[in-house]
Amino acid sequence: MRSGRLGAPWSAAIPWAPWKRDGGPLTVGLETIFGNSVVTTKIDDVLNWARKNSLFPMPFGTACCAIEFMGLVSAEFDLSRFGAEVVRFSPRQSDLLMVMGTISYKQAPILRRIYDQMPEPKWVLCMGVCACSGGFYDNYCTVQGIDDIIPVDIYVAGCPPRPEGLMDAIMKLQAEKVAKMSVLRTRGPEAPAAVAPLASDGGAVTARPTHESPGP
Amino acid sequence: MNDTLQRLSERFTDQLLETSEAHGDPAAVLRREALLPAIDFLRAEGYTVLEDLAAVDYLTYPLPQPGRLAVMYQLHDIERRRRVRLKVHVSPPDVHLPTISNRWNIADWLEREAWDQFGIVFDGHPNLKRILNHHEFVGHPLRKDYPIKTRQPLSENDSLVDEMALRLRTNGVLLPRHDREILAAATPFSDHGEPAPPGNVSFGARGGASAATLEAVEKLTAGGAVLSEPEFYTDLHTDLMFLNIGPSHPATHGALRTFVALDGETIVAAVGEIGYLHRGFEKTTETQCYNGVIPYTDRLNYVSAILNNFAYCKAVERLLGVETTPRCKAIRVIIGELSRIIDHLVCVGTNLVDIGALTNYWYTFNVRERVYDIFDKLTGARLTNSYGRIGGLARDFYPGCTEDILKVLVDIERSISEVETLVKQNRIFLDRVQDVCSVDARTALSYGWTGPILRASGVAYDVRKAYPYDGYDQYDWDVPVGSVGDTYDRIFVRMYEMVQSVKIIRQAIKTLPGGPVNVADKNVCLPSKDDTYNNIEGLMNHFKLIFEGVKVPPGEIYDCSEAANGELGFYVVADGSGRPYRNRCRPPSFMAFAGYPEMIEGYMIADAIATLGSINIIAGELDR
């Protein structure tokens, strides 16, 4: 018998077996014949396939990048090929928050609130250098990157990024983040925030630029 | 001497400190006591429009000045086509000036901005509070002693109840106790360590309707009450509902906030808040060379970025005394008009989407992509092009550019006519935009409106015709002017302006002269690459121009161009170095949005949304 909790005395050569484990994940029953395909697959894969091909973007457009996003959803570049056609301006009905444009300190609590009001699962796409790092506005009123306020899943550089660049980012998000979600890992208490948690809901937003934070 | 300056100096002999007519821009420096009399005198003379009001901090200026802070008032006589600028100096700690918000509606917001950025207190202003920076900001960022990177985060947005209470009183809206309690309970934030400027009612700490706050709200709102409370409640009077439209809202094009008081669906009072996209254009560009400011100007009105480049370059060129080449002028006209067309396409397309006519969005945006292809080939970028340079352009046309442009003009004309055919006789569209939010010419001028929205209200003022530049007077074109000033007029003025722009571009391409695009002045324009790489003088010239910037001798100028939204002005103060000392942008959207709350009162929310699209607020320009 092999080592491991469930020994697998049957080899890969046999077409069907009650269970199989040859180097990959455990496969049971029919899966041993069909593998991870259309006939037998994991629940996670089905759900993630549905989720990634029907992203509902919430365009939080403030500046020039929003115009390039408008170009992206127009006929020439057409984001709806990837399923993300229905833009929902309500955070309740969307799952992809696209921050497009400069976020000033005045706008920061609004952004945080919109992010908080979105139901899970949600992803954040940060479009343009102003949202990623403040852009070339290094001054008293511009947040130097929205990752000081909300956790970001994917950054798109550019001023503004071309629509093709944004489309590439959404495709990467689909392939790497959405497709790898798991049902089991998304339930439970509130996910730990990527930044210092707020004192109370709606309390102080302490924007701490990462490159200016004090050393350990 | 200029006639107006002559009369001013006769009238205010000892209070007039200085007059100047450098670069054809008349200006006078006055003592503070003479400000109001001088303004009234000039208004009587015909200078009935307040174009701009801006402050300057002369702390590090090389030439001595009568006071550290100065406020300039740019006045404009539309009929006789002349301008004059008045300037008064104040020195901290005494930073008081009389308000002129009772003379012009736009002075309200302009003075708030001067208070916000410089700390100048305008006595008699109804509600002097911050406008671009958030309400928890401490300090005045555009002063020279405020370090540019001192950041101040915000914990919670302003609830705007104080402005709403004031507006309700101004409009004479009857408020029952219930609504007054709601306003008092939503009192903003506690005092933040800064003494409230005079005229500003400071509310107590938040957390409930204390007797003091209730009293304050009562005082503010009791002005219009005609019924007593028992009488109010015997009949079927309705309560008001307070709603925030924006700043994250699909129909606000950009980050704008309107706080409205609704009676059912009708707006009885509205308050606008801006500053959500304040990116510090003015302070940041003080740290850049003159040519380095150009990418920042791209992002002002980002849907027609090149027009902003050209407007800024024109102001600095005038200050330098440099005349661009004929080819440069013609190319600026061609590319500028093309930018104007794409701006109007966005405005019309998104406005119609807000009304519900979704198809037009595709028609207008598809043709924009073709124009973007041309800009991409010409400048290297689709949207934020940075095509203008001081003294010329970044590069000349590529071979075949004029053919491409002529081809795209055919597509543009077809799109415009398709959109027009779809909506012009559509009953639903006409009901939604005709006689909706009409603005008469007097109100429009009092708000300092310019551009298509002013022309829709019946005032035939276009900077290209009134103060022709870049050879606009040699082309044959018309200016569409509306009559009623409703949303219908605003939409159609833009559509017909696009048709006129196409006409101008065709004529300009036909008469496009040859020659260089850059001025042959080595202090202004970069040398050719041949010179830069092959001889030391060229290299040094290039080096100095890039690192130190174009040196502009000390002086100041207010110059404007017709941008897509109206008169885009730049008030540039130069101190002899290669960086602007003060770079004030006079944005047309600021004036438009200042008039927006008054415009929508009395109409329904749907009308307000349709109107917001028609005035084409671009937040990048509004907040800078």
Add this chain to the structure above:
Amino acid sequence: MSQMSSTTFALLVTIGLAVLIPGLLLWLASAVGPRRATPAKLEAYESGIQHVVGTARERFSVKFYLVAILFILFDVEAVFLFPWAVNFHELGQAGFLEMFVFIAVLLVGYVYILARGALKWD
């Protein structure tokens, strides 16, 4: 089942599907969807503003209610016209005349509200 006519059966199938499919989707969303409750998610959305002023539960004008009621009245009238249209031939002349009387009665009501200005918004 055997005594049921085909239309009743079809109706039952439709109702069954109408209950089953949305119920299945809602159950699926709650069963496999993420569950993270935060206070912000339960508060009203008002364009990102953190503390809203007042509520939406205020006294508003009765004209909204009036429009709704009038709509219901005339909508129900239209609903009654449908079965008559389906059985037009069977009901014959008598049915035709009766429907005219029915519409005439409601027309009197319509003229009344038109004259009273109940259809004017302001």
